[in-house]
Amino acid sequence: MNQKRFIDVVRNNGIILVILLLIIVTGIIERNFLTFNNLLNVLRQVSVVGIVACGMTYCIIGGAFDLSVGSVVSLAGVITILNINAGVNEYIAILYGLLAGVAVGVINGVLISLIDGRTGEAFIVTYGMQVVVASIALFPSNGLFISGRISDGFFKSMGQGVMPIIIFLSIAIVMEFVLKKAKYGRVMTFIGGNMDVAKMSGINIKLNRISYFIISGVLAGLGGVVLCSRVTSSNPTAGLNYEMDVIAAVVVGGTPMSGGSGSVMRTVMGAVIIGIMSNALNILGITAYHQQIVKGILILIAVGMDILNKQLKLKEMAHVKVFA
């Protein structure tokens, strides 16, 4: 019995165990790895991807996904920095950045619910939006880097010290709570699990789905603002390929792409795992390109284990039924 329990723990938390192993090995090889400062550093590095990934998790649980987040990260940063440079109040400037995310989210959501789009349509529509928004982000500065004239204040503090981590974790906790305990979150799981049944139960699918895209958009906007504040400038291509990192965080965390289940906390875990991994590999002196190979394989292993685990469970259930 004890042995069975042990196997269950390994199976359900395989990816965490792998990462623990990596932490221990790296910690033994390199003392600097297991310092508080370094771990804080990792969290700070993953916070932007993490914030965006929280929104993506909602989208995926709700049965869609959003490829436009990377471009929104760029656009929100450009808008915020331009406004701050123009002398706009920093809170208003941040608000404009977030509103850009809301706008993109509304367009995504309305278009996709207009055609009752599933994952396939969401893929193309949000990819189209990614291209459109990315080019909008290029217009104001002709694709050039904009350095920000930032004085001390709220905006500057957003990217410094522990602030990004606090923003990231508090958003994740609130979103996890809403997902698990509030009606809104349960409805989201229902819609993602079976849209037709949810529709017949009288749930306003269109409105709900639009809201997931808005949340994803606004969090991408927030990610862009935090990123800008960290580097005190904006790069119109800062968010290029961000969506892939974001989706990787969700997937490594273990939220299935098919929708209907998952959790924000798992996404946090996924983002941290990827962050720790690249930090550990950096410390071990492995180049960014080698890290890409490792990252790709990590995604495959994470999802492969999840799938095999599910198949084994199904088999066990069938076994129990036959012999019970």
Place this chain on the structure above:
Amino acid sequence: MLKSLPDKKKIITFILENAVSVFLIGFIIFMVFTKRSFSTWDNIVNIINESSIYGIAACAMTVVIISGEFDLSASSVFGWSTVLFTMCCNTIGVLGAFVVTILCGALFGAFNGYLVAKVKMPAFVVTLGTMIAIKGLAFVVTKAQPINTDNATLKAIGRIHVGDISIIPMVYVAVAVLFIWFLRNTKFGRDIYATGGNYEVARLSGINVVFSKFIVFTMLGAAAALAAAMYGVRIKAGWAPYGQDLSLYCIAATIIGGTSLLGGNGGVHKTIIGVLLLAVLFNALTLLGVSGSMQKFVRGLVLITVIMLDAIVAKRRKDR
């Protein structure tokens, strides 16, 4: 009067169902009248050459989409293959380069196919993982530097022309015809439609659905590698970031052509029109003097418009 009404309805339905072709023809007519340089022979040859390389991969992507899946890793396979092809040209000669590159592409495709078909992992995640990993591999091998070749045979192949048409469009046409024949006239081709249309029904009718899904990914890997080899023939160089937009371009061309992302219908002949539309559009934008980022903007808008149109037509058909 009453009799003419259904005809009108028919015309509207026809236009909606063939919106992309109608749009393409309308756009070509518009361009012919507004821009002299558009309808010159040189420009037509240019459009054909431009669209051929990605077109090769787009044909194979269509087959994957018909089987109900899609593949994000084709772009990385393409980038890696340009590197491998160039390296092989420098070491083992052109013939060997073609063989090695295409086999390697097929191997990557088979890996995707195995994980999707046999292990039953979602295609999106599998191909996301292999996309990242293969791109990393290409960067590692080349240390992120472009490499080039001055293999004499490769140059000779690049110089082969029939009239003004180089060898690349000819390969494209051959690949397209092969895929059209394969899908229409072979058992494997029909099985792929059945698998994409209704996986469970196809499985219960005794179709080897696992093999169908496996083979489509393998073919796409090989086709992406062949496209990369053709790129090598044209520019005689290889670099990891080449072809980064290939996967999404191919998916877009397929959908624009009218093959549904749901799988089970459509065809390669439709994708050829989709590829042509994209090529004509980009060419026209360049001729009209639209800047690079503005072109991207228009490209995104076209993509969204077409998928919306496609979905609205599908909905109409379902409601009827």
